[in-house]
Amino acid sequence: MTPALETIGIAKQFGAIRVANDIHFRLEPGARHALIGPNGAGKTTFVNLLTGRISPSAGRILLNGTDITRTGEAARARHGLARTFQINNLFPALSALENVRLAVAEHRGLRTARRALLEEAFAHLTRLGLRDDAATVVRALPYGKQRLVEIAVALAAEPSVLLLDEPAAGVPGGESGIIFDVIEQLPPGMAVLMIEHDMDLVFRFARRITVLVRGTILVEGTPAEIAADPRVREVYLGTRAHE
Amino acid sequence: MATILDPLVSILFLGLAFSMVLYIVSVGLSLTMGLMGFVNLAHGAFAMAGGYVTVILMNRYQVPFGFALLAAFVAVALVSAVLERTLYSRLYGAGELEQVLFTIGLIFMAGAIARELFGPIPLPVHPPAMLSGQLDLGFRTVPAYRAFLIVVSFALILALWLGIERTAFGARLRAAVDNRRMAEAIGIDTALLFTVTFALGSGLAALGGGLGADILAIYPGYAVEYLVYFLMVVSVGGLGSIRGPFVAALLLGIGDTACKYLLPEFGAFFVYIAMIGLLLWRPAGLFGRA
Amino acid sequence: MADPIAAALRQHRLRWIEAVPWIIGLGGYFVFSDQLPFASQILITILFALSLDLVLGFAGIITLGQAAFYGTGAYAAGIYAIHVSHEPLSGLAVAAASAALVGVISGLVILRTHGLTQLMLTLAFATLLAEAANKASFITGGNDGLQGIEIDPIAGLFRFDMFGRTGYLYCLIVLFCGWLMLRVLLASPFGQSLVGIRENVTRMHAIGAPVAGRLLIAYAIGAALAGVAGGLLAQTTQFVGQSVLTFERSGEIVIILVFGGIGRIYGAFIGAAVYMIAQDQLAKSEPEFWNFWIGAILVLTVLFARGGILGLIDRLRRR
Numbered sequence: 001m002t003p004a005l006e007t008i009g010i011a012k013q014f015g016a017i018r019v020a021n022d023i024h025f026r027l028e029p030g031a032r033h034a035l036i037g038p039n040g041a042g043k044t045t046f047v048n049l050l051t052g053r054i055s056p057s058a059g060r061i062l063l064n065g066t067d068i069t070r071t072g073e074a075a076r077a078r079h080g081l082a083r084t085f086q087i088n089n090l091f092p093a094l095s096a097l098e099n100v101r102l103a104v105a106e107h108r109g110l111r112t113a114r115r116a117l118l119e120e121a122f123a124h125l126t127r128l129g130l131r132d133d134a135a136t137v138v139r140a141l142p143y144g145k146q147r148l149v150e151i152a153v154a155l156a157a158e159p160s161v162l163l164l165d166e167p168a169a170g171v172p173g174g175e176s177g178i179i180f181d182v183i184e185q186l187p188p189g190m191a192v193l194m195i196e197h198d199m200d201l202v203f204r205f206a207r208r209i210t211v212l213v214r215g216t217i218l219v220e221g222t223p224a225e226i227a228a229d230p231r232v233r234e235v236y237l238g239t240r241a242h243e
Numbered sequence: 244m245a246t247i248l249d250p251l252v253s254i255l256f257l258g259l260a261f262s263m264v265l266y267i268v269s270v271g272l273s274l275t276m277g278l279m280g281f282v283n284l285a286h287g288a289f290a291m292a293g294g295y296v297t298v299i300l301m302n303r304y305q306v307p308f309g310f311a312l313l314a315a316f317v318a319v320a321l322v323s324a325v326l327e328r329t330l331y332s333r334l335y336g337a338g339e340l341e342q343v344l345f346t347i348g349l350i351f352m353a354g355a356i357a358r359e360l361f362g363p364i365p366l367p368v369h370p371p372a373m374l375s376g377q378l379d380l381g382f383r384t385v386p387a388y389r390a391f392l393i394v395v396s397f398a399l400i401l402a403l404w405l406g407i408e409r410t411a412f413g414a415r416l417r418a419a420v421d422n423r424r425m426a427e428a429i430g431i432d433t434a435l436l437f438t439v440t441f442a443l444g445s446g447l448a449a450l451g452g453g454l455g456a457d458i459l460a461i462y463p464g465y466a467v468e469y470l471v472y473f474l475m476v477v478s479v480g481g482l483g484s485i486r487g488p489f490v491a492a493l494l495l496g497i498g499d500t501a502c503k504y505l506l507p508e509f510g511a512f513f514v515y516i517a518m519i520g521l522l523l524w525r526p527a528g529l530f531g532r533a
Numbered sequence: 534m535a536d537p538i539a540a541a542l543r544q545h546r547l548r549w550i551e552a553v554p555w556i557i558g559l560g561g562y563f564v565f566s567d568q569l570p571f572a573s574q575i576l577i578t579i580l581f582a583l584s585l586d587l588v589l590g591f592a593g594i595i596t597l598g599q600a601a602f603y604g605t606g607a608y609a610a611g612i613y614a615i616h617v618s619h620e621p622l623s624g625l626a627v628a629a630a631s632a633a634l635v636g637v638i639s640g641l642v643i644l645r646t647h648g649l650t651q652l653m654l655t656l657a658f659a660t661l662l663a664e665a666a667n668k669a670s671f672i673t674g675g676n677d678g679l680q681g682i683e684i685d686p687i688a689g690l691f692r693f694d695m696f697g698r699t700g701y702l703y704c705l706i707v708l709f710c711g712w713l714m715l716r717v718l719l720a721s722p723f724g725q726s727l728v729g730i731r732e733n734v735t736r737m738h739a740i741g742a743p744v745a746g747r748l749l750i751a752y753a754i755g756a757a758l759a760g761v762a763g764g765l766l767a768q769t770t771q772f773v774g775q776s777v778l779t780f781e782r783s784g785e786i787v788i789i790l791v792f793g794g795i796g797r798i799y800g801a802f803i804g805a806a807v808y809m810i811a812q813d814q815l816a817k818s819e820p821e822f823w824n825f826w827i828g829a830i831l832v833l834t835v836l837f838a839r840g841g842i843l844g845l846i847d848r849l850r851r852r
Binding site: 276282330333334337339340341343344345347348349350351352353354355356358359467470471474475477478482508509510511512515516518519522523526527528 | 589595597642645646648649650652653654656657660661664665667668780781784787788791795822823824825827828829830831832834835836839
């Protein structure tokens with residue numbers, strides 16, 4: 001089966017520093033895949049390579065079998081690759097509805113009737129429980145809800161691949177529950193790759209986990225395999241693994 | 244042979260003098276842009292002020308050339324430091340548009356003041372007696388003042404480069420241009436650094452204006468008319484770079500002189516196109532960082 | 534919570550108060566019947582300022598060279614009238630098309646860059662065109678300007694008269710069309726995407742917007758509108774001077790828009806009217822210091838009143 005997203009020998013260096021090292025990665029259709037690793041492992045760099053914000057020094061990237069290595073960020077988005085940002089990257093002066101509407105407009109085309117765009121945007125927000133916040137200006141929303149709008153904007157493109165960059169980051173404990181729920185209800189056909197530090201969320205969500213350390217894949221497997229792997233514990237817990 | 248060489252030497256010589264003036268005026272702008280990220284379109288006004296101070300002191304008060312230049316440097320540096328502390332620093336965090344508008348406002352005001360005080364006509368420039376006339380190089384003669392200009396400019400530029408590379412101040416400046424937050428974190432007083440750099444850059448511009456009064460005529464429209472040149476030198480050279488604008492100034496100065504000499508019907512047309520082409524090839528400038 | 538969709542749709546609906554400028558415009562025809570040429574100038578300047586509002590206020594492209602398109606349109610309309618046909622409407626079309634062409638060519642270069650370099654390039658293009666117009670004096674009239682422009686009656690019926698009556702109504706109708714087009718454009722998904730690009734270009738890339746292409750289209754439309762304004766100038770004054778391509782012209786229109794309020798559409802109306810009337814009254818008595826005070830007010834506006842006149846009105850209404 002063609003992977004939804006695949007990298008073949010992806011590498012990136014800035015001068016002498018290698019931030020990504022010969023990464024071979026597959027994301028299957030309908031995947032629930034988590035990418036974890038200590039700080040500075042290069043996870044966000046990897047996501048930026050996948051989305052096209054930075055271009056690789058070597059290797060190839062394939063989206064649903066098509067080579068997108070030379071394709072720009074916007075074109076990849078139009079081909080069904082959507083992402084959320086680690087820190088909210090919305091249009092703060094616009095309402096939640098207008099934020100999502102902008103994404104819907106790019107997906108459906110600018111000639112679509114305004115009412116149709118707004119209705120579709122509203123439907124997306126309702127599905128995420130943001131119906132009553134639709135008209136509120138985004139910067140006036142609590143951070144947890146902004147995170148949800150962030151996800152709604154990505155979902156508006158009806159992507160085949162969704163990259164979530166630390167969706168729970170910065171969200172106070174009490175509000176992170178809604179984020180978990182939303183992620184659980186994502187369409188089963190959508191391939192989802194999530195970067196996260198919150199291990200509860202990772203183990204609840206993932207059917208497959210990749211561990212990235214210093215730009216290289218250390219190990220990949222099911223949650224049980226990863227939890228039991230001594231190398232992973234060493235990377236995260238340091239010398240404790242030897243006790 | 245002589246027939247080809249002769250105009251070639253003229254173009255190179257005059258072009259080089261023009262380039263030197265452009266560089267000395269523009270290098271301060273590159274520093275300000277690179278260090279403070281501030282779009283100071285009024286930079287040319289400081290050069291203009293320097294030109295006016297120098298020429299007026301020489302013409303009306305018979306001040307010797309060297310002292311007039313020194314006075315211009317000091318006066319403009321001081322005034323610019325005051326302006327930086329009181330007005331410019333308020334807009335450091337502001338958006339590019341605000342900075343552009345602010346400095347355009349300053350250009351308008353400076354031009355109006357100059358027109359009111361000195362009239363609309365370019366000031367007559369009389370280089371000191373020993374520097375006027377022709378200099379005999381053996382195979383041909385060249386205008387003595389241009390030769391002087393080239394020599395003095397090289398000396399100034401060398402002093403500037405050594406100062407930036409070798410002194411503690413220069414080290415701090417380079418650190419802050421490279422990464423301002425890191426520089427602050429290791430204790431560099433960036434506010435003071437900004438003021439001193441701004442004053443230095445403006446003072447240099449004043450020197451350039453005074454030295455180059457023969458080439459870039461001193462009149463109220465100075466800051467507007469030559470703005471494109473200064474911006475071109477800085478953009479093509481690379482913001483924050485010291486060497487980059489030097490190369491850009493050489494290209495622009497010699498190229499402009501060559502075009503005006505060889506293709507007078509087209510004027511500076513081709514130089515603009517060449518510069519635009521360079522920027523298309525290297526959008527961050529020749530020596531800039533993306 | 535009321536229906537947010539209906540509220541969002543209503544946001545761009547025409548309001549009654551928006552009829553005011555046109556009522557004033559029509560009324561002016563009768564009230565200022567002895568100053569119609571000057572009033573036409575105000576209308577032309579409003580259109581020019583609107584073109585800049587699209588580029589600067591909505592697309593967020595800072596330009597010091599908008600006069601390049603204004604001047605191109607003026608010369609194009611003038612040259613068309615002298616060498617091809619005296620018909621005014623086709624002349625305006627030629628002006629718009631020429632300016633749009635220059636806009637596309639310069640936009641392809643300029644929009645690849647940003648920051649100071651982009652700003653410099655907008656200035657460089659205008660300067661380049663000014664140089665070209667100067668050198669091509671056999672067709673542009675050089676320093677003396679383009680003279681002897683004759684214009685046929687509009688639609689064969691409305692002759693341009695000495696008092697500027699036809700000219701005024703001509704400008705008013707063209708301005709109305711330009712304004713209407715802009716209004717519709719900015720309320721459309723395309724216009725909203727420009728706002729998106731201005732507010733957060735990174736996000737626009739991430740949702741698949743072809744940012745460069747969008748900006749180029751906006752830049753070209755802005756150029757076309759400026760070109761129409763220039764064409765109106767050529768046709769109503771029957772003269773095109775070299776000043777149409779200068780930095781002074783570009784800087785002035787930026788100042789006018791800033792004074793009125795950027796990104797508000799009506800900032801162009803208010804800014805142009807206030808500036809031109811003030812200039813007419815004050816610059817006569819103290820021409821030297823007009824520039825000084827404009828510069829000073831600009832500095833003060835940036836420091837204390839960033840939204841211009843409309844911004845000040847907003848602040849007062851909130852009290």
